[in-house]
Amino acid sequence: MTAPVEEFGAGFEAQPEAVLKGMGAPIAGRSLGQIAWMRLKRDKVAIAGGIVVVLLILGAIFAPLIVDVLGHPPNEFHESLVNPDLQVPEGKFGGVSRDFLFGIEPVNGRDLFSRVLYGSRISLLIAFLATGLSVVIGVTLGITAAFFGGWIDSLIGRVMDIFLAFPLIVFAIALAGVIPNQAFGLSGDSLKISVLVFIIGFFAWPYIGRIIRGQALSLREREFVDAARSLGAGSGYILRHEMLPNLVAPILVYSTLLIPTNILFEAALAYLGVGIQPPTATWGGMLNNAAGWYQIDPWFMVPPGLAIFVTVLAFNLFGDGLRDALDPRTR
Secondary structure, eight states, X not given: OOOOGGGGOTTOOOOTTOOOTTSOSOOOOOOHHHHHHHHHHHOHHHHHXXXXXXXXXXXXXXXXXXXXXXXXXXXXOOGGGBOTTTOXXXXXXXXXXXXXXXXXXXXXXXXXXXXXXXXXXXXXXXXXXXXXXXXXXXXXXXXXXXXXOHHHHHHHHHHHHHHHTSOXXXXXXXXHHHOOSEETTEEHHHHXXXXXXXXXXXXXXXXXXXXXXXHHHHHHTSHHHHHHHHTTOOHHHIIIIIIGGGGHHHHHHHHHHHHHHHHHHHHHHHHTTOSSOXXXXXXXXXXXXXXXXXXXXXXXXXXXXXXXXXXXXXXXXXXXXXXXXXXXXXX
């Protein structure tokens, strides 16, 4: 038996989003970005890594202001704080004090805190620019190879194989060592930074290129691509508006994991003496100088080494958490 319609009255109109009394607000849909952010927030380790990354970037940007308050100019000598006989800092832990938070260098007494902070500007700048160059080249060639296939895919694939087999560290040492002090309208640190960005970024693109190619191969067969093609959309439109937006997640994840690799590579080149030249502070260059003092002043290598370790770890933790948050297959 059913209730008569007249029981509700003639003016009754059902609400499309009726909510039972006492049950709260209506359920709202969430975008993929909101879902990813909720998943990322639950990963405390990734959030901690992200906070450290943000602090490192802010420290590099505002290094002059921070040094004015908490340190001394990075190339200012303080020989009076160095033992004249042993040429090592006076006091424990390399001369750590309220005025010199990380201690001072042997021989000249330069402030390690200031040099580590200024060194982060070089390392992060080269790493970000090199990663950007790798992403642009890798994404462009990877998505092109996957979409067109055929001889284009084969050609780009063989080029990737050649770059992956290239002895990058040997080439980097040779190229960075023969570049003159002035070239291409640049000189000094700006020239060295440009050369390092080119070397690191240009030869690292095949890694992200292969990842994007694999992702794009699956996207090429999806229904929305077939629908766009059936409506008369050209190849350029499909690449830019249909496939590329769906590749943002793997691009972001791999970029965050490529940055620490580039930081380590830049530090290795500086340690080998073919990076940014003194007196500009770099983490690898500081480790190179500290290698000759580790027996009598082991603290000298702790601040730059710890800076590299913390930076790489923070980026890796944040990248892993970002990958888990953007991957729908993870729980």
